[in-house]
Amino acid sequence: MKFQIRQREPELMDQPGLSEDEHCRALAGLRRINWWSRSDAIVWPAILELAGNRAGKPLQILDIASGGGDVALSIAARAERAGIPVEVDGCDISPFAVRYATQQAAQRGLKQVRFFECDVLSESLDKQYDVVMCSLFLHHLDEEPAQQLLEIMARSTRELILVNDLRRSRLGYSLAWSACRILTRSPVVHTDGPLSVAGAFTEAEVTALAEKAGLTGFQITSHWPQRWLLKWSRI
Numbered sequence: 001m002k003f004q005i006r007q008r009e010p011e012l013m014d015q016p017g018l019s020e021d022e023h024c025r026a027l028a029g030l031r032r033i034n035w036w037s038r039s040d041a042i043v044w045p046a047i048l049e050l051a052g053n054r055a056g057k058p059l060q061i062l063d064i065a066s067g068g069g070d071v072a073l074s075i076a077a078r079a080e081r082a083g084i085p086v087e088v089d090g091c092d093i094s095p096f097a098v099r100y101a102t103q104q105a106a107q108r109g110l111k112q113v114r115f116f117e118c119d120v121l122s123e124s125l126d127k128q129y130d131v132v133m134c135s136l137f138l139h140h141l142d143e144e145p146a147q148q149l150l151e152i153m154a155r156s157t158r159e160l161i162l163v164n165d166l167r168r169s170r171l172g173y174s175l176a177w178s179a180c181r182i183l184t185r186s187p188v189v190h191t192d193g194p195l196s197v198a199g200a201f202t203e204a205e206v207t208a209l210a211e212k213a214g215l216t217g218f219q220i221t222s223h224w225p226q227r228w229l230l231k232w233s234r235i
């Protein structure tokens with residue numbers, strides 16, 4: 001496998017024919033991967049910093065393509081422990097993922113989180129948020145829709161955009177291949193994990209994409225394990 005060129009292939013989790021059983025196993029597997037890779041810890045410091053500069057009103061956060069809701073729920077739980085008022089929304093194109101995430105929120109007693117169905121590329125979001133974020137979603141998209149996603153995020157945020165995704169690299173591919181096999185028996189995750197790395201953007205590519213989307217002054221930082229975070233503040 002060569003990593004110089006992005007090789008995006010459609011992922012099994014995005015296929016409309018995926019059975020609920022397989023989807024459920026895949027989301028449970030993804031939960032373990034999010035736990036292992038500490039996805040929530042990658043975005044949390046920027047949210048905490050923003051919360052520190054504000055007082056009073058709850059911080060409104062949108063997690064786009066929220067899947068099983070892991071990151072949205074962990075952010076809400078972290079905020080609760082830190083005494084920071086938040087309202088967290090998660091949206092996803094898949095009605096099954098939305099139902100699954102809603103159940104997870106109920107099981108964890110996190111009433112400040114809600115999930116709704118939305119194809120973010122073709123339906124408009126009905127409000128603005130302080131923070132608009134996405135995790136492990138950008139690599140699902142070709143360049144043009146990926147640029148469109150960044151433009152939508154910029155329009156929908158009052159303060160902050162956070163994009164957390166995989167780095168395309170040989171090490172990332174090996175880690176994804178082995179971690180997916182160790183952490184879950186879901187065949188969907190076994191296939192999609194390495195595919196995701198092959199289809200991921202490098203830091204240089206996401207820089208070019210963000211510039212095309214009209215973002216200026218953003219930062220891209222590296223994170224465990226073979227992830228990057230794009231952070232852009234309106235002010």
Ligand SMILES: C[S@@+](CC[C@H](N)C(=O)[O-])C[C@H]1O[C@@H](n2cnc3c(N)ncnc32)[C@H](O)[C@@H]1O
Pocket residue numbers: 013014030034039064065066067068069070071091092093094097118119120121134135136137140
């Ligand atoms: C790899 S999962 C990531 C889920 C979650 N963000 C996480 O980190 O665990 C990608 C998610 O993107 C969702 N998705 C794909 N295309 C979408 C679209 N156009 N609008 C909203 N969600 C989409 C899929 O249904 C899937 O749940």
